[in-house]
Amino acid sequence: MGFPSNGSFEVWKRDHDSPKTMKTTLTLFVCILTLTLVVPHSLQAADPAEAKTVGRIISQREDLSSFLRVLEKAELGSSLAEKTNLSYTVFAPSNKAFEALPEGAVATLLSPRNDDRLEEVFNYHVLGRAEPPFELEKYTTLKMVSGQWLAIDYGKGKIGKASFVGEVIPCSNGVVYIIDQVLSPTTDDLFQALQKDGRFSLFTKAITASRQGKLYQNVHANYTVFAPTDAAFAKLPKEVVDSLFLPENDERLEDIIKHHIADAVFSAGPSFGATRLGVADVTPVSAFGQQLNFAAKGGKPTIDGVGIIETDLPTANGLLHVVDSVILPAQKSTLEILKEDPRMQKLVTLLEACGLDLALADSVKYTIFAPLDEAWDAKEVKSLVADPTGANRERIFAILARHVITGKHVSENPVPYEKLRTIHGAPIYLTVDDGRTRIQGIEILEADNEAFNGLVNVIGKVIGDPMELPENDLTKLDGIKFAQATLRDGSKLYDAGQYEASFRLYARRGYEFVDKYGRFLANNGSGRLRAVVALSVDPVVEFADNAWNSRNAFRTALRELEVQEDGVEDLLQLSDDEASSFGR
Numbered sequence: 001m002g003f004p005s006n007g008s009f010e011v012w013k014r015d016h017d018s019p020k021t022m023k024t025t026l027t028l029f030v031c032i033l034t035l036t037l038v039v040p041h042s043l044q045a046a047d048p049a050e051a052k053t054v055g056r057i058i059s060q061r062e063d064l065s066s067f068l069r070v071l072e073k074a075e076l077g078s079s080l081a082e083k084t085n086l087s088y089t090v091f092a093p094s095n096k097a098f099e100a101l102p103e104g105a106v107a108t109l110l111s112p113r114n115d116d117r118l119e120e121v122f123n124y125h126v127l128g129r130a131e132p133p134f135e136l137e138k139y140t141t142l143k144m145v146s147g148q149w150l151a152i153d154y155g156k157g158k159i160g161k162a163s164f165v166g167e168v169i170p171c172s173n174g175v176v177y178i179i180d181q182v183l184s185p186t187t188d189d190l191f192q193a194l195q196k197d198g199r200f201s202l203f204t205k206a207i208t209a210s211r212q213g214k215l216y217q218n219v220h221a222n223y224t225v226f227a228p229t230d231a232a233f234a235k236l237p238k239e240v241v242d243s244l245f246l247p248e249n250d251e252r253l254e255d256i257i258k259h260h261i262a263d264a265v266f267s268a269g270p271s272f273g274a275t276r277l278g279v280a281d282v283t284p285v286s287a288f289g290q291q292l293n294f295a296a297k298g299g300k301p302t303i304d305g306v307g308i309i310e311t312d313l314p315t316a317n318g319l320l321h322v323v324d325s326v327i328l329p330a331q332k333s334t335l336e337i338l339k340e341d342p343r344m345q346k347l348v349t350l351l352e353a354c355g356l357d358l359a360l361a362d363s364v365k366y367t368i369f370a371p372l373d374e375a376w377d378a379k380e381v382k383s384l385v386a387d388p389t390g391a392n393r394e395r396i397f398a399i400l401a402r403h404v405i406t407g408k409h410v411s412e413n414p415v416p417y418e419k420l421r422t423i424h425g426a427p428i429y430l431t432v433d434d435g436r437t438r439i440q441g442i443e444i445l446e447a448d449n450e451a452f453n454g455l456v457n458v459i460g461k462v463i464g465d466p467m468e469l470p471e472n473d474l475t476k477l478d479g480i481k482f483a484q485a486t487l488r489d490g491s492k493l494y495d496a497g498q499y500e501a502s503f504r505l506y507a508r509r510g511y512e513f514v515d516k517y518g519r520f521l522a523n524n525g526s527g528r529l530r531a532v533v534a535l536s537v538d539p540v541v542e543f544a545d546n547a548w549n550s551r552n553a554f555r556t557a558l559r560e561l562e563v564q565e566d567g568v569e570d571l572l573q574l575s576d577d578e579a580s581s582f583g584r
Contacts, residue, residue, distance in 0.1 A: 051172040051173070052171055052172050053080060053081055053082065053083070053084060053173050053174075054080040054081070054088060054090050054171045054174045055071060055077060055078075055080040055081025055082070056081060057169055057171050058090075058092060058176065059081070063095050063096075064092050064094065064095065064178070065095060066093070066095045066099075067092045067094075067098070067125075069106075070109070070110070070118060070122050071122065073118055074118060074119055074123070075119060076122065080126075083173060084172050084173050086173040086174065087129050087130040087174055088126055088127065088128065088145075088174035089127035089129065089130055089136075089175050089177070090127075090174060090175070090176045090177070091125045091126075091159060091162070091176075091177050091183065092125065092176050092179065093125070093178075093181060093183070094166065094178055094179070094180060097162070097179065097180050097181050097182050098182060100181070109121060119146075120146050121182075121183075121184070123144060123145040123147075124145075124148060124150070124183050124184075125144070125183055126145040126146075127272065128144075128145050129272070130174040130175045131175065131272070133154065136152065136154040137155050139152050139154070139270050139271060139272050140152065140153070140267065140269030140270060140271060140311075140312050141267050141271040141273070141274060141312050141314060141319065142271070142273065143272060146185055148185050148186065148314070148316060149265075149273075149314035149315070149319060150314060151313075151314055159177075159183070160183050161181055161183075162180055162181035162182075163179065164177055164179055164180075165180045166178035186314065186315060186316050188315055188316055189216065189217045189218075189219050189315055189317045190216045190223060190225050190261075190315050190316075191204065191207060191213055191216040191217045192315075193313070193315040193320060194320070199231075200227055200228075202228075202233040202241070203227055203228055203230075203233070205245075206244065206245075206257055209245055209253060210253045210254040210256075210258075211254070212254065212257045215258075216261065218317060219316050219317045220317075221263065221317065222265045222317055223261050223262060223265070224261070224264065224265055224266045224284060224318055224319050224320075224321070225261045225318065225319075226261075226292070226306070226308070226321050226327060227321065227322055228260070228323050228324075228326045228327070229324070231324070232325045232326055233326060235325055235326070236326060244256070256326065256328060256329065258286060258287040258288035259286045259287070259288040259292075259327055259328070259329045260286070261287050262284040262286055262287070263285075265319055266282070266284050267311075267312050268311035268321060269312055277303075278294050278295075278296055278301070280415045280416070281410075281413065281414060281415050282413065286329075288329050290329055290330060290450065290452070291408060291448075291450060291455075292304055293410060293412055293448040293450060294412070294413065295413075295447070295448075303321070303323060303327065304327050306323045306324065306325040306326075306327050307324040308321050308322070308323055309322050310322035329452075330450045330451050331452060332451050333361050333362075333452060333453050333454075334366060334368055334451040334453055334454045335348075335357055335361040336361075336451070337449055337451050337456050338360070338368075338456065343372050343373055343458075344370055344372070345373060346373045346385050347370055347371060347376070349385070350376075350388055350396050350399075351400060353388035354388075354393050354394075354396045354397040354400060355397075356397065356400055356401075360404075360453075360454075362453065363453055364406075364453065365406070365407050365408050365453050365454045366405065366406060366423075366453065367404070367405045367407065367408055367411075367454055367456075367457070368403060368404050368457065369439050369442075369444070369463065370403065370457065370459065371403070371459055371462050372445075372460055374460075375459070375461050375462050378462060380462070381462050384396050399463075399465070401423050402422055402426065402428065402463045402464075402465050403422075403463055405420050405421060405422055405423065405428065408454055408455050409430075410447075410455070411430065411439070411444050411447040411455070412447040414432060415432075416431065416433075416504070416507055417429070417430075417508055417509075417511035417512045418430045418431075418511065419515055428440055429441075433508065439457070439459060439463065440463045442459050442460065442461045443459070444458070444459055445460055474516055474517065476561050478517070479516070479517035479520055479557075479561050480561050482509070482512075482513055482516070482517065483513065483554055483558040483561065486505070486506065486513070486554055487551065487554055487555065489505055490502050490505050490506050490547065490550070490551055491551065493505060493547075494544075494548075499544040499547050500543040500547075502543070502547040502550075503543045503546040503547035506532070506547060506550030506551060506554065507550065509554075510530075510553070510554070513554075517557075517561070520560075520564065521560055521561070522560065528553045528556055529556075531553075532549050532550045532553040
């Protein structure tokens with residue numbers, strides 16, 4: 001695999017897909033690419049006048065002379081020609097691409113009265129960072145310098161409606177890709193895109209009837225819309241759909257329409273510029289004010305339990321995702337959800353017995369970890385269900401309090417380790433291991449069933465309440481042992497070629513280490529560890545590099561603790577820990 005300086009896209013694609021591509025070639029490629037793209041950003045060329053900038057490279061290409069005329073008039077063009085401390089990706093249409101435009105289109109674009117349009121068109125061909133092919137191929141959408149969105153499928157050689165042709169050209173301040181069409185920035189806002197699509201006549205009718213058109217048409221901000229098709233509305237009884245347009249149901253219709261749009265851009269696939277759905281600790285909130293909970297089970301993405309059937313459609317003010325059902329705002333309380341679930345009747349009985357049912361019915365938001373009925377058959381708690389009165393009532397309250405935290409806390413896509421607090425202040429730990437989310441070690445079977453006042457998570461066991469070691473009693477020696485164990489476990493996975501598993505183990509343990517032992521580290525040590533584990537929110541594809549950086553961050557933290565701990569070797573020996581040394 002190589003970065004072609006004067007070879008075709010097709011040749012690069014062929015070589016990239018070849019089964020003969022070896023790890024050593026990839027390593028060499030990354031090294032060459034680092035020298036080509038990174039060094040010029042951090043060290044300015046000795047003679048900037050002779051540097052091979054994007055602008056100068058394009059000026060030397062006869063097949064890009066038409067694009068050069070646009071570049072020379074654009075405000076950003078002079079920077080691309082002269083400055084070497086920049087980093088841009090430019091998608092440059094060939095002369096043939098300009099020749100395919102309607103007669104007079106180029107002259108109109110270059111006319112002084114159309115300077116604003118020229119800036120918009122040019123900036124729509126520029127990405128605000130130099131991206132080599134192996135990075136571009138992971139994206140599905142790009143936010144261009146113009147602020148607008150562009151679809152890309154580099155693996156298939158497509159960007160917008162254009163195709164990649166010719167070579168990929170590294171420059172001192174970026175990289176140039178040659179394409180076969182001029183990219184035209186879309187002027188259609190979300191509402192106009194829905195109207196023109198043809199599948200959303202009922203949805204656009206509802207937007208208009210609810211007087212929310214201005215929200216969907218606002219081009220001064222960026223949004224995400226989950227758009228139900230006409231077929232989605234057809235799943236509802238006809239009388240229900242008709243009733244939504246009656247004057248007495250204006251508020252209900254407005255709530256529904258607001259619940260389909262979020263005031264930020266969330267992409268389904270990896271994106272340059274958007275937050276990706278499904279990454280850790282990311283949950284869209286609709287304009288109605290409720291969460292839109294994303295999940296992907298068995299490769300099938302859903303939002304609030306509704307299927308997403310098409311994703312990442314760019315518009316002038318955000319992205320559209322097509323859904324197969326209407327997303328209705330939650331109207332039930334957490335208590336009502338539990339009462340209507342036949343699997344939760346023992347829990348409801350216990351909540352009523354100790355008075356917690358009243359709290360779960362009001363407007364204060366709670367997250368509940370709800371054990372199934374069979375969980376209460378365990379011998380430790382079975383007698384409480386049989387007689388939830390008298391002295392048992394106080395014990396029931398203590399047990400149930402372990403299962404409730406204040407506020408809405410999403411469990412579907414959490415960070416891999418997080419300490420929460422129950423309603424009586426005890427710590428409770430939400431963790432992700434092997435792709436499974438657990439609360440206090442108990443797997444969450446169903447996550448984020450939303451109520452207007454909280455979330456319900458289904459679990460198969462009752463949460464215990466062990467007398468754990470107080471956090472203030474954790475010592476630096478505990479931290480040293482934890483870091484050593486992490487380094488051993490992470491290195492075993494890395495040495496076995498399991499780079500992603502190694503990185504995710506470091507991330508998971510990193511969150512726990514910072515929580516428990518971060519107070520022992522100086523800002524540099526804890527800051528570096530936080531920065532590395534934060535990559536787990538939406539990691540890049542180079543897991544080997546991420547794992548290695550994580551390992552180094554843990555080593556830095558370990559050394560800092562060892563320096564602080566006087567006589568650490570004696571302490572380790574006294575602790576009888578035979579696996580306390582770390583040699584890698």
